[in-house]
Structures are given as structure tokens and as C-alpha cells.
Amino acid sequence: MSDGPAGAAHIGGIVRRLRERALLTQEELAGRSGLSVGTIRGIEAGRIRRPHQGSVRLLVAALEPDGPEQDMLLVALSAGTPAPAADGTPATPPAAPPLPDRPVPAQLPAAPAAFTGRGDVLARLDALLPAAVHRPDPAAGPVVAVVGAAGIGKTALALYWAHRVKGAFPDGQLYLNLRGFDPGAAPLSPEAALHACFDALDVPPARVPATIDGQSGLLRSLLAERRMLLVLDNARDAGQVRPLLPGSPGCLVVVTSRVRLTGLAATDSATVVTLDLFTDGEARRLLTGHLGADRVAAEPDAVTGIVDACAGLPLALTIVAARAAAGPPFPLGVLAGQLRNIRDQLDAFEDDDAAGDLRAVMSWSVRTLDDGTGRLFRLLGLHPGPDVDAAAAAALAGVPRPAAARALTRLARVHLVVEERPGRYSFHDLVRAYAAELARTDESAEAGRAAVERLYDHLMHQAHAAALLLRPERRPGLPLPVPSAPPSFADQAAAAEWFDGELPVLLTAVAAQSRATGSALDGAVWRIAWAVQDVLDRGGWWAELAAVQHAGLVCATRLGDLLGQLHTRRALALVGFRLGRGREAAEHLKHALHCAEALGDVPSQAQVTYNIALLLLRQEQLDAALAAAERADLLYAAGEPVHRWRAWQVVAQCHTARGDHQEALAACRRALLFVRASPDPASQAFVWDTLADAHHRLGRLQLAAAYKRRAFARFEAAGDAYHMSQVLLDLGDIERDAGDHDGARERWRASLAMLERLEHPDAELPRARLAAAKLTVA
Numbered sequence: 001m002s003d004g005p006a007g008a009a010h011i012g013g014i015v016r017r018l019r020e021r022a023l024l025t026q027e028e029l030a031g032r033s034g035l036s037v038g039t040i041r042g043i044e045a046g047r048i049r050r051p052h053q054g055s056v057r058l059l060v061a062a063l064e065p066d067g068p069e070q071d072m073l074l075v076a077l078s079a080g081t082p083a084p085a086a087d088g089t090p091a092t093p094p095a096a097p098p099l100p101d102r103p104v105p106a107q108l109p110a111a112p113a114a115f116t117g118r119g120d121v122l123a124r125l126d127a128l129l130p131a132a133v134h135r136p137d138p139a140a141g142p143v144v145a146v147v148g149a150a151g152i153g154k155t156a157l158a159l160y161w162a163h164r165v166k167g168a169f170p171d172g173q174l175y176l177n178l179r180g181f182d183p184g185a186a187p188l189s190p191e192a193a194l195h196a197c198f199d200a201l202d203v204p205p206a207r208v209p210a211t212i213d214g215q216s217g218l219l220r221s222l223l224a225e226r227r228m229l230l231v232l233d234n235a236r237d238a239g240q241v242r243p244l245l246p247g248s249p250g251c252l253v254v255v256t257s258r259v260r261l262t263g264l265a266a267t268d269s270a271t272v273v274t275l276d277l278f279t280d281g282e283a284r285r286l287l288t289g290h291l292g293a294d295r296v297a298a299e300p301d302a303v304t305g306i307v308d309a310c311a312g313l314p315l316a317l318t319i320v321a322a323r324a325a326a327g328p329p330f331p332l333g334v335l336a337g338q339l340r341n342i343r344d345q346l347d348a349f350e351d352d353d354a355a356g357d358l359r360a361v362m363s364w365s366v367r368t369l370d371d372g373t374g375r376l377f378r379l380l381g382l383h384p385g386p387d388v389d390a391a392a393a394a395a396l397a398g399v400p401r402p403a404a405a406r407a408l409t410r411l412a413r414v415h416l417v418v419e420e421r422p423g424r425y426s427f428h429d430l431v432r433a434y435a436a437e438l439a440r441t442d443e444s445a446e447a448g449r450a451a452v453e454r455l456y457d458h459l460m461h462q463a464h465a466a467a468l469l470l471r472p473e474r475r476p477g478l479p480l481p482v483p484s485a486p487p488s489f490a491d492q493a494a495a496a497e498w499f500d501g502e503l504p505v506l507l508t509a510v511a512a513q514s515r516a517t518g519s520a521l522d523g524a525v526w527r528i529a530w531a532v533q534d535v536l537d538r539g540g541w542w543a544e545l546a547a548v549q550h551a552g553l554v555c556a557t558r559l560g561d562l563l564g565q566l567h568t569r570r571a572l573a574l575v576g577f578r579l580g581r582g583r584e585a586a587e588h589l590k591h592a593l594h595c596a597e598a599l600g601d602v603p604s605q606a607q608v609t610y611n612i613a614l615l616l617l618r619q620e621q622l623d624a625a626l627a628a629a630e631r632a633d634l635l636y637a638a639g640e641p642v643h644r645w646r647a648w649q650v651v652a653q654c655h656t657a658r659g660d661h662q663e664a665l666a667a668c669r670r671a672l673l674f675v676r677a678s679p680d681p682a683s684q685a686f687v688w689d690t691l692a693d694a695h696h697r698l699g700r701l702q703l704a705a706a707y708k709r710r711a712f713a714r715f716e717a718a719g720d721a722y723h724m725s726q727v728l729l730d731l732g733d734i735e736r737d738a739g740d741h742d743g744a745r746e747r748w749r750a751s752l753a754m755l756e757r758l759e760h761p762d763a764e765l766p767r768a769r770l771a772a773a774k775l776t777v778a
Contacts, residue, residue, distance in 0.1 A: 012044040018063040028713065033062035105200040107175040108231065109420045111163040112156040114289030117282035121273055125161050128271060129168060143245060143253045143268050145261040148275035151315030154256040155233050157275065162231050162254060169229040174200055179386050180236030181258055186511060187236040190243040191543055194219055205540045206721035209757035212243055220247035227251065238263030277312030286314065290321035305336035315428060322415040323368060362434050373407040377416060378442055379451045381435030384512045385505030387426040395458035396451050424501060456509065456524040462487045463506060463531035466495035471534050478527055499535050506532055507548055514551030522555035526564035533571050546575045566595035566604055573611060578722065580761040585615055606635030613650045626654040645674035645687060652690045656697060664694040685714030689727060701738045705731060725754035729766050745773060
């Protein structure tokens with residue numbers, strides 16, 4: 001393709017024509033493709049002469065052109081591709097910065113200070129770098145596994161080298177702590193890890209498939225033609241890593257783990273690098289980097305004592321060096337003597353791995369802390385999540401937030417915690433285990449329980465406040481005890497940011513308590529489950545949503561709390577509804593309605609009855625659905641009249657399905673009277689969608705298409721992939737009836753693609769329409 005104005009105008013004209021035929025605005029095409037609006041406008045106007053390969057692929061996927069138009073779009077893929085060298089080796093990709101039509105994540109934590117040693121390993125890693133740029137085998141990008149014992153320095157090495165070579169990967173760096181051996185939390189599931197990648201790459205939730213295979217395939221598609229560095233830290237096993245691996249050259253994956261990951265070596269051609277304990281020389285160089293050459297040279301015997309006490313374990317050496325650098329300028333001989341005495345006292349706790357020596361080092365370091373900081377360190381061992389902020393630490397210790405923040409800073413200074421992200425602190429898992437050990441021995445059982453209860457109370461109140469801010473329709477929310485420190489979020493963005501940081505903690509906290517034998521925490525757990533429902537649902541995290549609600553139901557049932565059972569049952573019905581599991585959804589709704597009636601909770605009775613009506617409508621039980629919708633309307637009128645639009649919208653759908661189109665229009669008009677007062681901005685989309693169906697049946701095709709487009713835009717803004725797919729299916733029917741068969745096929749294919757990603761049984765509907773039109777569906 002020419003790179004001059006004529007060529008640019010040609011490709012831009014094709015994109016514009018396909019977009020307009022699909023009835024999409026530039027903004028809508030940007031949302032569907034994942035590109036920016038500026039990129040779409042630039043291509044259509046001819047300002048972007050050579051669209052990036054990835055951009056063209058995303059446009060092809062979003063617009064699904066046929067025949068020659070697809071070929072013309074794909075010609076752009078060859079633009080700007082470097083020619084191979086004369087000897088046939090691939091040309092070096094240009095080091096130009098990436099184009100601005102996609103995010104460039106930079107997630108690497110800071111490189112370790114005063115890194116030393118590992119020269120032979122670094123040289124081996126450096127030798128692998130050309131393979132990441134010129135991969136001779138196009139089947140997969142290179143994978144490097146750095147393995148070794150706990151505390152051996154795997155993460156430090158991986159981050160140091162990643163920062164050293166990140167310039168070779170202009171499309172960015174992804175970092176994930178897979179928490180494979182965290183004693184206080186379950187390993188990060190592949191699904192959660194994939195969603196974290198999608199968040200970093202700004203993938204709309206509606207584009208994320210429901211299955212692990214589909215999600216893994218989407219990640220491979222996103223990373224195709226990109227040059228990115230992925231650091232997967234602390235992997236449990238090869239199975240946790242494999243769904244995250246790219247399928248094309250240009251990307252490099254660095255995995256760290258305590259296990260050998262022979263599966264990755266066998267099936268994914270991974271290069272395995274095993275780290276050993278530091279040599280005597282490497283240990284001395286590490287101390288020199290932290291303490292200075294003069295101080296180390298002045299006391300060689302003391303340095304020998306420190307090196308021997310740490311047994312070549314880099315984490316132990318780092319903690320000791322940080323203690324010596326941060327504390328009073330005592331002679332190193334004094335520090336070595338203290339360390340030797342502490343180690344002698346802990347001999348009974350030592351075992352065959354390096355943790356015994358590390359326990360001695362940590363004990364020595366902890367004894368230098370002031371009382372408040374030492375107590376917080378112990379209590380942090382009781383925190384269930386992967387990391388903690390100052391507010392949660394303050395709740396755990398029962399101290400003001402500024403005091404907790406200062407204590408966390410002191411702990412970070414001596415390397416007992418690490419500030420991996422601004423304001424969020426994490427443990428090495430060996431350090432977490434030691435803190436938990438101290439909490440069990442140095443804190444009374446009552447004090448430990450009180451600390452954990454304060455933490456869960458804090459998480460419950462924060463999550464509840466954030467949930468109400470993100471979705472005001474849920475007000476007034478749940479009955480809660482008065483918090484000691486009322487939550488405060490400036491706006492919805494602040495609430496969303498809090499959920500982004502705390503969601504892994506919340507899920508871990510709920511799962512941990514559901515496995516317990518019951519305590520005062522059960523009430524907080526099911527309320528946390530209620531609070532995270534919308535965040536997980538809108539993000540497409542349905543497996544996590546099901547898990548957290550099952551845990552909440554366990555806790556609510558254990559308490560005999562009908563309100564908790566009501567809400568968790570309704571949420572579990574939502575999962576069944578989303579995934580097309582009608583029988584499962586019906587069972588949960590039956591129990592939820594029983595709970596609502598036993599409580600005399602009329603608004604909840606109305607909501608559950610409305611949910612039942614929707615389920616019956618989907619199952620084409622029209623008489624039963626209409627009766628349930630009319631019952632829901634009476635209940636809404638008695639409890640929350642503002643939500644009566646929901647019942648009338650279902651009434652309208654029932655009349656449309658029966659062919660009573662004028663009755664359907666009348667019901668829609670009643671729904672519109674109520675929907676204007678609804679606090680949910682997406683509520684009008686449902687009424688417009690139903691209104692469009694009635695106009696379609698009456699032959700008013702233009703009006704029907706206009707209402708469908710309005711509904712689609714609202715569903716897309718809400719990230720509601722299922723309802724987007726239904727609107728596209730209906731738009732295809734409208735365009736078929738209007739004689740636009742090409743447009744109809746495009747709509748049905750787009751609907752089918754969405755439903756297949758969701759693994760929804762409704763995929764049979766567009767598939768049947770396409771089959772009837774004698775099309776071959778890839």
C-alpha cells in the first residue's frame with residue numbers, strides 16, 4: 001500500500017464505509033476495537049498513513065469486513081515491516097517508541113538497591129536477549145525460569161535484569177506477583193492473573209471471554225506483533241504460568257519460582273536458571289554495597305561472622321545490611337555478636353532449609369524495633385491478603401493512620417516489608433510466616449482475634465461505602481455497625497481506585513474466613529461479598545463472583561442470618577443467569593424469595609420477583625413471566641416505586657413475545673414514566689431495547705434501529721457484553737427485514753463472537769440465523 005496521501009485516504013475510506021455500514025460512531029468503533037477515538041479519526045482522515053499492524057488487526061476484528069475489503073485492510077499489515085538481512089536473518093525491529101493507539105504499561109517494581117553478584121547468571125540471561133528480538137522459532141516467544149530456594153534472591157535478580165533490558169521492549173512491561181507460596185493467601189488464579197493483564201492493557205470487560213482458554217487466547221492476540229516484557233514472580237507451578245504465555249515472537253517472559261518448573265522446560269522450551277547461595281565473595285560485595293568499602297574493610301573478622309551467620313542467603317544478608325546501615329553506627333563486631341547470640345537461642349527452630357538462618361536474622365532485626373513498630377510487624381502476620389495499606393494496618397493495630405504509616409516506613413527501611421506500589425506494602429512470604437509465628441507466641445489469643453476483627457470491620461465499611469458510591473442505585477445499602485473511622489472517598493474514581501488495590505485482599509479475606517469454623521467475622525464476610533458483587537460482575541470475573549458469594553453464603557448460613565442468605569443467593573442467581581444456567585438460578589431465587597418473605601422485606605421481595613420474571617421470560621414461559629412481573633409491580637409500588645419500570649419493561653417484553661405490540665408500546669410508555677427517576681443511568685437502555693422490539697414487530701424499522709442503537713451505546717458504556725450481543729442480534733434481524741443482508745450478517749457474526757466469548761447458550765441464536773443464510777462460520 002502506498003504511504004502517501006492517496007493510500008492513506010484509501011484505507012481511511014474503507015474504514016469509514018465499514019463503520020457507517022455497521023451503524024457505529026467513531027466513539028463506538030473505538031470502544032469495540034480497543035483503539036482510541038483519536039486513532040480512528042486519524043485513520044479515517046488520512047493523517048495516520050501507516051496504521052500499526054496491531055491496530056489494523058483490531059479494526060478487522062471489530063468491523064469483520066468481507067472479501068476484497070478485508071484484503072485491502074490487511075494490506076496495511078505489510079507497511080513498515082523491516083526487510084530481512086542479506087543472510088536471511090530477521091531484521092532488527094526499530095527501537096522507535098510505540099504508537100499512541102494502545103497503552104504502554106510500565107509495571108516493574110523498583111530495581112533492588114545495591115544489587116551485586118550473579119555475574120555468570122546475568123551473562124547467561126544477556127545471551128538470551130537476541131532470541132527475544134530475533135526469535136527463530138515463530139511458535140512461541142522465549143521463556144526464562146529463574147528458580148531456587150526461598151530468600152535466594154530470585155525476584156531481585158529478575159527485577160534487576162528486567163530494568164537492565166526493558167529498553168528492548170518498547171511496548172511495555174507487565175509484572176504479576178503470582179503468590180505461589182504465600183502462607184497467608186491462595187496463589188493467584190490464572191483467571192485473576194489474566195484479568196490483571198487485561199486491566200493493564202485497557203481491555204474493556206465486554207471483550208473478555210468467560211473461559212480460561214478464551215482469555216488465554218485473547219492475551220495471545222493482544223501480545224501478537226508486540227514487543228513486551230512479562231515478569232511472572234513467585235509461580236506455584238507450570239500450570240499457573242502456561243495460560244499467560246504469549247504465542248508469538250517479540251515478547252520475553254521471566255518466571256521466578258521455588259520449584260524447578262521442568263514442565264515449562266519440557267513443553268514450552270523454557271530456559272531454566274537455578275540460583276545457588278551466595279559465595280563468600282558475593283556476600284561480602286553485598287555488604288560493601290550497603291555499608292561502604294571502608295566500614296567493611298575496617299572489621300574483616302566481624303564481616304566474616306555476619307557472612308557465616310547468614311549462611312549465604314541473600315535475603316538474610318540484605319536484612320542485616322539494612323539494619324547495620326539504618327541503626328546507630330555501632331562497630332560491626334557488636335552487630336555480629338548480637339546476631340550470633342540470637343541465632344544460638346533459635347537453634348531449636350532451625351530445619352533443613354535456609355529459613356532457620358533467616359529466622360535468626362529476622363529475630364535480631366525485630367528486636368531493634370520500637371514497641372509500636374514491633375507490634376505492628378507481628379500483627380501484619382495475621383493479615384490475610386497479599387499486601388496492606390496504612391489504613392488497613394491502622395485498623396489491625398488499633399492505632400491512628402499516621403502512626404501506622406510511620407511504622408510501615410520503618411519496617412520498609414529495614415527490609416522487613418517492601419513498598420512494591422506507592423502506599424501498599426507486602427512481605428516476602430518467609431517474613432510473613434515469621435511475623436505470624438511471633439503473633440501466635442507474643443500476642444494473646446484475645447488480642448489476635450480483636451486485631452483481625454478490627455481489620456475485617458475496616459474492610460467491610462470501606463467496601464460498602466465504595467460500592468454505594470460506584471452504584472448509587474444500591475442505596476441505602478446494608479445495615480452496618482457504626483465504624484470507628486467513617487470511610488471517606490472523594491468521588492467515584494477514588495472508590496474505584498480503592499477497589500483496584502484492595503480487591504485481592506477482599507477475596508482472600510472472604511475465602512479464608514469461609515474455611516474457618518465460625519466466629520464474629522461471618523457477618524463482615526457476607527457483607528464484603530455483597531459489596532464486591534458489582535465490581536466482579538461488570539469486570540466479567542464470574543468465577544470469582546461465584547466463589548466469593550458461595551463463601552458469603554456459608555458464613556450467612558452459619559450465622560442463621562436470613563438477610564445475608566438473601567443477598568448471597570441473589571448474587572449466585574446472577575451468576576447462573578449470566579452463564580445461562582437457568583435451573584441453578586431458579587433454585588437460588590426460590591431460596592432468596594423465601595428469605596425476603598420471612599424478613600418481611602418488601603423491596604427485596606419485589607427485586608427477587610422481578611428476577612424470577614426475567615428468568616421465566618428467557619425460558620419462554622410467558623404466562624408465568626407476565627404474572628411474576630405484575631406481582632413485582634405491586635411489590636415495587638408498596639416498597640420502592642421508583643423501580644416499577646423494571647416490572648413494566650418485563651410486561652412489555654411478554655406482550656411483544658405474544659404479538660400484542662400495541663400492549664407492549666403502552667407498557668413501555670408506563671416504564672418510561674418511572675425510568676426517568678431511576679438512579680441507574682443504564683436503566684433506560686432496557687426500556688429502549690424493549691421499545692425497539694415493539695416497533696420492529698409493527699414494521700417501523702428505522703425507529704426500531706434508532707432505539708436499538710441507543711440501547712447498545714448504554715450497554716457498551718456499562719460493559720454489559722450479554723445485552724450488547726442481544727441488541728446486535730436484533731439489529732441484524734431489523735437489517736435483514738429492511739433488505740440489508742450484508743449488514744444483517746455482520747451484526748449476527750458480531751453477536752455470535754460476543755456470545756461465544758461468554759460461553760453463553762444463546763450463541764445458538766445468531767449461529768442459526770447465519771446457517772439459514774447459508775454462511776460458513778469460522
